[in-house]
Amino acid sequence: xxxxxxxxxxxxxxxxxxxxxxxxxxxxxxxxxxxxxxxxxxxxxxxxxxxxxxxxxxxxxxxxxxxxxxxxxxxxxxxxxxxxxxxxxxxxxxxxxxxxxxxxxxxxxxxxxxxxxxxxxxxxxxxxxxxxxxxxxxxxxxxxxxxxxxxxxxxxxxxxxxxxxxxxxxxxxxxxxxxxxxxxxxxxxxxxxxxxxxxxxxxxxxxxxxxxxxxxxxxxxxxxxxxxxxxxxxxxxxxxxxxxxxxxxxxxxxxxxxxxxxxxxxxxxxxxxxxxxxxxxxxxxxxxxxxxxxxxxxxxxxxxxxxxxxxxxxxxxxxxxxxxxxxxxxxxxxxxxxxxxxxxxxxxxxxxxxxxxxxxxxxxxxxxxxxxxxxxxxxxxxxxxxxxxxxxxxxxxxxxxxxxxxxxxxxxxxxxxxxx
Numbered sequence: 001x002x003x004x005x006x007x008x009x010x011x012x013x014x015x016x017x018x019x020x021x022x023x024x025x026x027x028x029x030x031x032x033x034x035x036x037x038x039x040x041x042x043x044x045x046x047x048x049x050x051x052x053x054x055x056x057x058x059x060x061x062x063x064x065x066x067x068x069x070x071x072x073x074x075x076x077x078x079x080x081x082x083x084x085x086x087x088x089x090x091x092x093x094x095x096x097x098x099x100x101x102x103x104x105x106x107x108x109x110x111x112x113x114x115x116x117x118x119x120x121x122x123x124x125x126x127x128x129x130x131x132x133x134x135x136x137x138x139x140x141x142x143x144x145x146x147x148x149x150x151x152x153x154x155x156x157x158x159x160x161x162x163x164x165x166x167x168x169x170x171x172x173x174x175x176x177x178x179x180x181x182x183x184x185x186x187x188x189x190x191x192x193x194x195x196x197x198x199x200x201x202x203x204x205x206x207x208x209x210x211x212x213x214x215x216x217x218x219x220x221x222x223x224x225x226x227x228x229x230x231x232x233x234x235x236x237x238x239x240x241x242x243x244x245x246x247x248x249x250x251x252x253x254x255x256x257x258x259x260x261x262x263x264x265x266x267x268x269x270x271x272x273x274x275x276x277x278x279x280x281x282x283x284x285x286x287x288x289x290x291x292x293x294x295x296x297x298x299x300x301x302x303x304x305x306x307x308x309x310x311x312x313x314x315x316x317x318x319x320x321x322x323x324x325x326x327x328x329x330x331x332x333x334x335x336x337x338x339x340x341x342x343x344x345x346x347x348x349x350x351x352x353x354x355x356x357x358x359x360x361x362x363x364x365x366x367x368x369x370x371x372x373x374x375x376x377x378x379x380x381x382x383x384x385x386x387x388x389x390x391x392x393x394x395x396x397x398x399x400x401x402x403x404x405x406x407x408x409x410x411x412x413x414x415x416x417x418x419x420x
């Protein structure tokens with residue numbers, strides 16, 4: 001029996017008394033007021049400080065992906081009433097330059113723009129905010145986006161000094177513990193071995209390399225022409241960036257096993273099994289199904305539900321473990337109804353633990369690799385995952401996906417999506 005037939009049989013079994021649909025069958029059903037995605041694109045993700053976007057401002061990346069969404073979707077820019085942009089490091093939240101980027105991209109002055117920061121989930125939170133605004137009737141068409149230039153804005157300056165009041169409260173003080181340190185502590189607390197982390201990380205690289213070679217990222221990536229200065233010669237060139245440049249060949253668990261721990265002499269976390277510092281942007285165009293049909297927009301899929309939860313600051317890595325079941329419950333489905341999980345690989349330690357605790361089959365998790373292999377531009381990731389998810393669901397003729405991530409200071413977020 002083919003996978004498609006198995007899936008149809010599984011879905012057809014999700015009926016309640018009197019034939020009323022429930023579970024997967026219910027969320028796959030189409031309704032005029034569904035919040036749908038008609039375009040989801042991202043830039044390539046490039047290595048912080050030395051990749052293709054090292055000399056490009058974050059707002060310029062955002063303008064580029066905005067233009068790509070307008071070109072690919074064909075939507076009238078004046079139809080887009082609001083844009084929400086997630087970003088973590090930009091001064092002032094990026095509010096001023098993101099509005100400017102929207103104008104440069106071709107949106108009229110009538111299109112409103114806001115920035116927001118929920119750390120690693122900022123891109124997903126931006127999408128959820130737009131979906132909620134559409135659902136409530138506040139707007140009809142909007143874009144949820146995310147961007148980060150870690151090349152220009154990542155470093156000690158991104159961390160705020162705490163007042164005596166915040167330092168005096170134990171859990172409050174834990175909110176500023178560096179990610180690597182607290183992830184190291186979590187790995188020890190939850191018994192996640194170095195071997196399991198390195199094996200997971202190596203598999204991420206191998207999946208991403210295979211996907212890149214097969215051109216599986218091409219559909220989701222919008223090529224950008226940018227200025228780039230050659231670090232060896234100082235010569236400024238115009239280059240076209242159209243592929244993730246952090247993906248490396250030849251990575252194995254054995255090769256990763258030779259790298260020294262980064263945060264403790266007897267530790268398990270290092271540069272090879274943690275997410276890469278990267279630059280990138282992504283944008284997702286949303287509206288109601290009825291609006292999409294009236295505008296002649298091609299529908300990629302729909303947004304179903306989202307969750308956001310809090311966990312202990314020192315255990316921020318468990319965020320997806322707590323957030324995913326909440327999102328599934330809101331959607332009315334079980335973990336087994338989901339075909340693909342895009343779970344951000346902030347650290348292999350936290351991703352391994354969450355996947356194992358949730359009992360998710362490894363083959364359903366990040367089938368094209370994840371942030372360990374191609375990067376985690378903080379504010380961008382939540383929006384990037386949506387483009388990655390929809391292209392893979394479509395390619396493999398599967399239906400239901402989940403995106404999720406852990407969040408600094410101790411939170412988790414997740415969302416459920418259906419491909420069409």
